[in-house]
Amino acid sequence: MLVAIGAGLAALLAAGLVAVSSGQQAGLGLPEPGALTRYGLPVVKVVADVAAALCIGFLWFAGFATAWGYGRALGADGRAAVRAAGWAAVVWFAAAASTAPLLAADVVGRPPGELVRTGSLVGLVGGIEQSRAWAATAAVALVLAAGCWTARSWGRTAWLLVLAMGGLLPIAVTGHSASSGAHDIATASLLQHLLAASLWVGGLVALLTHAARRGGHLAAATRRFSGLALVCWVALAVTGAVNALTRLPATELLSTAYGLLVLAKTAALLVLGLIGYLQRRSVVAAVAGGRSGALLRLGAVEVLLMLCTVGIAVSLGRTAAPALGGGTTREELLLGFVVGGPPTPVRFAVDWRVDLVCAVLALAMAAAYWLGVRRVRAVGGRWPKGRTAAFACGCGVLLLTTSSGFARYLPSVPSALAGGLLLLAVVAPALLALGCPVRLLERTTIPGGALPGPREWGRAIWRTRTVRLLTQPLVAALVLVLVFFGLYFSGVLEAGLYEYWLQPAVRLGFLCAGWLFYWSVLGVDPVPAGAAVGTRVAAVFVAGGGLAAFGVSLTRTATPIGERFYRALELPWMPEVVASQHTGGVLAVGAAGVLLAVSATVLLRGGEERGDAR
Numbered sequence: 001m002l003v004a005i006g007a008g009l010a011a012l013l014a015a016g017l018v019a020v021s022s023g024q025q026a027g028l029g030l031p032e033p034g035a036l037t038r039y040g041l042p043v044v045k046v047v048a049d050v051a052a053a054l055c056i057g058f059l060w061f062a063g064f065a066t067a068w069g070y071g072r073a074l075g076a077d078g079r080a081a082v083r084a085a086g087w088a089a090v091v092w093f094a095a096a097a098s099t100a101p102l103l104a105a106d107v108v109g110r111p112p113g114e115l116v117r118t119g120s121l122v123g124l125v126g127g128i129e130q131s132r133a134w135a136a137t138a139a140v141a142l143v144l145a146a147g148c149w150t151a152r153s154w155g156r157t158a159w160l161l162v163l164a165m166g167g168l169l170p171i172a173v174t175g176h177s178a179s180s181g182a183h184d185i186a187t188a189s190l191l192q193h194l195l196a197a198s199l200w201v202g203g204l205v206a207l208l209t210h211a212a213r214r215g216g217h218l219a220a221a222t223r224r225f226s227g228l229a230l231v232c233w234v235a236l237a238v239t240g241a242v243n244a245l246t247r248l249p250a251t252e253l254l255s256t257a258y259g260l261l262v263l264a265k266t267a268a269l270l271v272l273g274l275i276g277y278l279q280r281r282s283v284v285a286a287v288a289g290g291r292s293g294a295l296l297r298l299g300a301v302e303v304l305l306m307l308c309t310v311g312i313a314v315s316l317g318r319t320a321a322p323a324l325g326g327g328t329t330r331e332e333l334l335l336g337f338v339v340g341g342p343p344t345p346v347r348f349a350v351d352w353r354v355d356l357v358c359a360v361l362a363l364a365m366a367a368a369y370w371l372g373v374r375r376v377r378a379v380g381g382r383w384p385k386g387r388t389a390a391f392a393c394g395c396g397v398l399l400l401t402t403s404s405g406f407a408r409y410l411p412s413v414p415s416a417l418a419g420g421l422l423l424l425a426v427v428a429p430a431l432l433a434l435g436c437p438v439r440l441l442e443r444t445t446i447p448g449g450a451l452p453g454p455r456e457w458g459r460a461i462w463r464t465r466t467v468r469l470l471t472q473p474l475v476a477a478l479v480l481v482l483v484f485f486g487l488y489f490s491g492v493l494e495a496g497l498y499e500y501w502l503q504p505a506v507r508l509g510f511l512c513a514g515w516l517f518y519w520s521v522l523g524v525d526p527v528p529a530g531a532a533v534g535t536r537v538a539a540v541f542v543a544g545g546g547l548a549a550f551g552v553s554l555t556r557t558a559t560p561i562g563e564r565f566y567r568a569l570e571l572p573w574m575p576e577v578v579a580s581q582h583t584g585g586v587l588a589v590g591a592a593g594v595l596l597a598v599s600a601t602v603l604l605r606g607g608e609e610r611g612d613a614r
Contacts, residue, residue, distance in 0.1 A: 057202015391435025418584025551588030
């Protein structure tokens with residue numbers, strides 16, 4: 001009932017704000033899509049956003065804030081949360097499926113009934129990017145609805161949560177942020193903003209539902225959600241500010257409807273932060289003492305304010321942002337930014353372009369590792385400084401490759417792209433693996449107590465067939481080689497150059513492939529699928545030989561990969577595309593040598609240490 005009231009208020013607020021802004025544009029002579037589209041579109045968007053948040057929040061709660069049964073099966077509380085997520089997915093599907101045709105009608109400026117009568121609605125939904133995105137989201141929601149009815153284990157619930165968060169991706173990459181000049185930063189910040197909002201809103205509703213039904217381990221679940229809420233609030237504040245700066249000149253903050261809506265959303269976020277502070281200060285202790293009434297009362301106010309904020313956010317997406325000063329160049333249209341001239345050491349050092357996904361990951365990994373080392377030393381344990389230095393350098397390579405001045409040239413210069421991917425797949429993961437993060441995790445995590453914690457989650461992942469397969473040395477070596485051949489010779493590379501949201505995914509994919517290889521081969525960390533030294537040595541030669549073969553094949557290609565994109569950039573200092581691509585092939589052959597040298601050194605050293613031990 002609380003969610004229905006809040007969603008109704010949010011829908012009315014969004015429709016009212018859109019009516020005000022559309023009234024200001026009525027005299028422009030634009031095609032009129034009709035009242036159903038004008039007022040119905042913000043309403044169904046609010047319903048879709050709220051349902052998505054509830055689906056994600058209930059799945060998070062089921063997987064990470066409830067007790068397990070036998071064999072990592074969900075307990076009664078977890079199953080109840082998954083059922084609620086399933087119903088939310090049904091509503092999400094219906095709202096997203098309704099949004100797609102209404103968006104098509106809005107774009108062409110014709111009432112949906114007229115489009116149905118002329119038989120053009122289906123074609124328009126398939127031909128308009130935003131409508132296709134909402135149709136894809138509806139398909140994801142339908143799969144989630146089916147999956148939630150059969151999910152009974154922690155592993156399946158975790159996969160459903162990942163899928164639900166992925167369901168936000170089509171909306172983020174085709175929303176209003178995708179049309180801004182700095183669309184690389186705007187899109188990444190919007191996706192992180194949506195994820196944080198969904199986890200916070202949905203997680204709070206799931207917690208209140210759990211408290212209302214007197215579920216078990218409420219105090220532990222409240223403490224866990226309180227930590228998540230703090231992280232989400234910080235993420236919302238930072239990503240919201242970054243996203244607004246890409247679309248709104250500071251001088252337009254008070255003089256435009258868009259700026260006023262940004263201020264209203266900011267004020268709501270500050271109030272929510274205050275409520276969250278009060279919750280952490282008093283409500284958590286009250287729940288620990290067996291008094292859940294304060295949680296329900298304060299949480300109800302927080303949920304209503306959250307849902308009203310969702311209404312403001314929807315109306316913000318329907319309001320035209322003021323134009324930033326200056327025109328948009330071809331580079332900005334294709335890349336999201338201006339490269340700024342040929343590559344030089346000075347530009348590499350000072351002209352940073354932060355990748356909000358990879359940079360946040362690098363800093364988070366470094367911080368988590370540092371906290372783990374501190375915990376080991378706090379209890380009198382020892383942790384080699386060399387491991388800490390190696391892991392820190394690995395995080396540094398990830399950060400510099402994706403966010404320094406060098407990163408500006410990754411999408412615009414073929415040799416720079418090849419060099420960056422090789423750093424991410426060969427150099428950074430080797431350093432990360434030498435830091436022994438799995439061993440550190442084993443030494444710093446403790447049993448979760450009332451609720452499963454990081455130790456139990458890690459062991460559950462460790463025992464999955466997928467992880468055991470991927471950590472077979474020969475399999476990991478083949479995966480590493482195939483990601484290079486697959487990216488360059490399957491068309492994914494050229495698609496990634498145009499679809500900027502794919503670029504962080506590709507970078508993280510190469511990083512993960514490299515880390516899986518080194519983790520399974522070097523033997524410095526415990527591995528689920530143990531292998532003999534001979535098998536690991538064979539895997540090293542497979543990976544090194546495959547990488548060298550990739551480099552040679554790249555040097556022999558006469559047709560540039562991604563030539564249409566590079567030609568469209570029209571960079572006057574751009575080297576000849578084929579020659580730059582051949583340089584990338586030479587770098588790949590050199591990286592194969594680095595991989596062989598690092599792996600052989602570590603394996604030989606490990607053999608000597610085992611011989612000394614005997």
